[in-house]
Amino acid sequence: xxxxxxxxxxxxxxxxxxxxxxxxxxxxxxxxxxxxxxxxxxxxxxxxxxxxxxxxxxxxxxxxxxxxxxxxxxxxxxxxxxxxxxxxxxxxxxxxxxxxxxxxxxxxxxxxxxxxxxxxxxx
Amino acid sequence: xxxxxxxxxxxxxxxxxxxxxxxxxxxxxxxxxxxxxxxxxxxxxxxxxxxxxxxxxxxxxxxxxxxxxxxxxxxxxxxxxxxxxxxxxxxxxxxxxxxxxxxxxxxxxxxxxxxxxxxxxxxxxxxxxxxxxxxxxxxxxxxxxxxxxxxxxxxxxxxxxxxxxxxxxxxxxxxxxxxxxxxxxxxxxxxxxxxxxxxxxxxxxxxxxxxxxxxxxxxxxxxxxxxxxxxxxxxxxxxxxxxxxxxxxxxxxxxxxxxxxx
Numbered sequence: 001x002x003x004x005x006x007x008x009x010x011x012x013x014x015x016x017x018x019x020x021x022x023x024x025x026x027x028x029x030x031x032x033x034x035x036x037x038x039x040x041x042x043x044x045x046x047x048x049x050x051x052x053x054x055x056x057x058x059x060x061x062x063x064x065x066x067x068x069x070x071x072x073x074x075x076x077x078x079x080x081x082x083x084x085x086x087x088x089x090x091x092x093x094x095x096x097x098x099x100x101x102x103x104x105x106x107x108x109x110x111x112x113x114x115x116x117x118x119x120x121x122x123x
Numbered sequence: 124x125x126x127x128x129x130x131x132x133x134x135x136x137x138x139x140x141x142x143x144x145x146x147x148x149x150x151x152x153x154x155x156x157x158x159x160x161x162x163x164x165x166x167x168x169x170x171x172x173x174x175x176x177x178x179x180x181x182x183x184x185x186x187x188x189x190x191x192x193x194x195x196x197x198x199x200x201x202x203x204x205x206x207x208x209x210x211x212x213x214x215x216x217x218x219x220x221x222x223x224x225x226x227x228x229x230x231x232x233x234x235x236x237x238x239x240x241x242x243x244x245x246x247x248x249x250x251x252x253x254x255x256x257x258x259x260x261x262x263x264x265x266x267x268x269x270x271x272x273x274x275x276x277x278x279x280x281x282x283x284x285x286x287x288x289x290x291x292x293x294x295x296x297x298x299x300x301x302x303x304x305x306x307x308x309x310x311x312x313x314x315x316x317x318x319x320x321x322x323x324x325x326x327x328x329x330x331x332x333x334x335x336x337x338x339x340x341x342x343x344x345x346x347x348x349x350x351x352x353x354x355x356x357x358x359x360x361x362x363x364x365x366x367x368x369x370x371x372x373x374x375x376x377x378x379x380x381x382x383x384x385x
Contacts, residue, residue, distance in 0.1 A: 010367055017371025018378065033382045037375065109364050 009112040012048040013105040020098045185216035189241040196221040202228035225250040251277040274300040297323040320345040
């Protein structure tokens with residue numbers, strides 16, 4: 001009944017939410033528990049993102065430029081967010097990057113609910 | 124000997140011929156015009172700009188499928204393929220596009236078959252008026268300005284495994300059409316209704332996916348229709364992300380409490 005892309009995208013949004021909240025808490029309290037939760041869920045989210053991207057590329061319509069650029073754009077946002085947090089130089093922008101990541105997952109969800117095969121991300 | 128020769132001549136004339144486009148005729152319409160009833164027209168890959176009117180029973184098929192054989196309307200306010208007052212026309216494996224009227228239009232035509240055609244970016248995709256006992260299988264009717272598939276005063280037709288997505292009005296519209304079977308079709312993301320039955324009775328809608336339309340299945344002034352095992356989650360996409368974010372918040376709290384015990 002459910003498409004694999006729908007399930008993966010749903011899991012991605014759940015974990016991205018966990019990562020976002022724990023990230024905000026970690027910024028406030030510098031607590032190690034929140035940092036662990038943030039990292040663990042963040043990396044799981046990244047794996048799901050990459051799985052969705054691979055699923056997209058191996059779709060029946062083949063690789064499309066629009067699809068590849070959308071996925072690469074998302075990956076660039078993720079990389080920038082990690083760099084911002086790790087560098088410490090632009091730490092105050094980390095929460096904004098987190099919000100952008102949540103919006104990104106909302107877009108993935110909206111384009112993949114049960115109709116993955118025809119979304120613009122080519123899933 | 125004379126009679127034997129005459130019989131052979133008659134039999135050879137009765138046998139259906141195979142015509143190749145563009146080898147025998149440059150355009151499909153030219154091939155149709157010169158074909159005898161029950162001939163087969165084989166269309167090789169290419170981009171054909173024409174409006175085709177079919178008034179005799181013919182089989183028209185492409186060699187390499189719908190992506191390689193594209194028919195674009197030459198006159199935009201006429202249908203690309205018009206099947207007019209004829210029985211047993213079969214069309215398979217074309218992309219039909221560019222008409223502000225209809226991609227494939229059947230008027231008073233019966234026992235026909237449409238298989239594996241892509242009818243995209245027209246006024247309406249496939250239109251049947253007073254046409255009965257036709258079979259449509261594995262066609263795609265996407266991105267049309269009005270309806271994907273429209274049946275009016277048309278009965279006993281079978282629509283199976285068709286994809287009818289992203290049309291700017293309704294997906295499949297049955298108007299005063301009865302005893303039709305809509306089985307295993309995908310009707311998604313249409314601007315208004317997925318499947319509409321208006322003054323249409325005794326139709327069978329079975330195993331269809333009707334997702335993310337404004338309304339899923341709409342029945343108006345229609346009786347004795349059978350609807351079984353159709354999926355219609357039209358509006359779940361509005362609720363699902365909110366539910367998922369809520370689950371995320373709960374999962375965060377669970378993880379935080381779990382870490383305290385570790």
